[in-house]
Amino acid sequence: MRDLLVRDSRVRGVRVLVATGALAGLLAGCGIRATQVPTDFGPAPSMVPCELSVTDLATQTATPAGMPVEVFLLCSGALVRVNRSVAVAEGTEEAGRRVAVAQGLLDALATDLSDVEGEAGYTTAVPAGLAVTGPRPGDPEDALRLSTAPDSLPKYALAQIVCTFADSAAAGDNGSVALGSTSAESLRRYECTPEVQSDPGAGNPPSTEVRGS
Numbered sequence: 001m002r003d004l005l006v007r008d009s010r011v012r013g014v015r016v017l018v019a020t021g022a023l024a025g026l027l028a029g030c031g032i033r034a035t036q037v038p039t040d041f042g043p044a045p046s047m048v049p050c051e052l053s054v055t056d057l058a059t060q061t062a063t064p065a066g067m068p069v070e071v072f073l074l075c076s077g078a079l080v081r082v083n084r085s086v087a088v089a090e091g092t093e094e095a096g097r098r099v100a101v102a103q104g105l106l107d108a109l110a111t112d113l114s115d116v117e118g119e120a121g122y123t124t125a126v127p128a129g130l131a132v133t134g135p136r137p138g139d140p141e142d143a144l145r146l147s148t149a150p151d152s153l154p155k156y157a158l159a160q161i162v163c164t165f166a167d168s169a170a171a172g173d174n175g176s177v178a179l180g181s182t183s184a185e186s187l188r189r190y191e192c193t194p195e196v197q198s199d200p201g202a203g204n205p206p207s208t209e210v211r212g213s
Contacts, residue, residue: 049121050075069101071108072163072197073122074156079163079197082122084108095141099134102144102170106130109160125156133182140178140187140210142171149181150188151204159200163192178210186210 066085073082086104088097109126127148135143144165150158162177171177180187187210196205 050078050080051120066104067101069105069108069168070164071105072160072167073109073113073117073124074160074200075120075122077199077201079159079200080122082117095134098142098170099132099144101168102132102165105164105168105170106132106161109157109164124160125154126160127153127157131182139180143178143180143187143210144170145180145182145187147182149184150179150190152181155204156200158190159192159196159205162190162205163197166190166192180210 066087069084069086070081071084072079074080084105086101086108088100088104092100106126109124110128110130113122113124129147131147133145135141136145139145146153146161150161153161162179165171165177165179166175176189176191178187178189188207189210190205190207193206195202
């Protein structure tokens with residue numbers, strides 16, 4: 001009797017193994033990999049943070065019409081260049097052109113971002129409604145004065161403005177920009193350094209007082 005029970009137990013064990021193997025083979029044949037533990041890794045990310053596809057870049061560059069420029073937006077805690085365009089009337093003299101470009105850049109920084117840019121993680125800290133004027137008598141010719149004092153702006157916004165202006169025709173494209181307020185006499189020359197670009201929240205961009213302003 002004992003030998004009969006042992007043989008019966010072994011037969012049941014073999015049947016279970018055969019059934020398990022058959023099920024695994026069936027799943028594999030259907031392209032399904034058997035697993036013992038349920039897994040849920042969530043949906044795949046829609047796009048890589050801070051990267052735009054070639055199609056997105058082409059669309060961004062083509063619309064709207066105007067003079068192509070670059071502005072600095074925030075993404076993953078750093079400043080990142082994106083394409084924009086600004087409108088400058090033909091025949092505008094150099095001084096007026098510089099201010100027109102600067103105002104266009106400010107408006108571009110403050111404008112709501114596209115859905116694609118938002119999905120990629122881009123943001124901006126520059127408030128809407130900022131205005132810019134050119135130099136006063138005695139100011140350097142590349143000086144720009146904002147309707148809000150630069151040091152009163154959020155540090156991220158100031159970093160965006162400084163690096164955008166310093167890398168454009170608005171300020172001579174020399175890596176710095178002389179900024180002041182329309183309600184104060186003083187000017188400071190701000191620099192867009194690699195440190196500012198990589199960590200704009202660390203503090204205001206480095207600056208020096210412009211003498212004679």
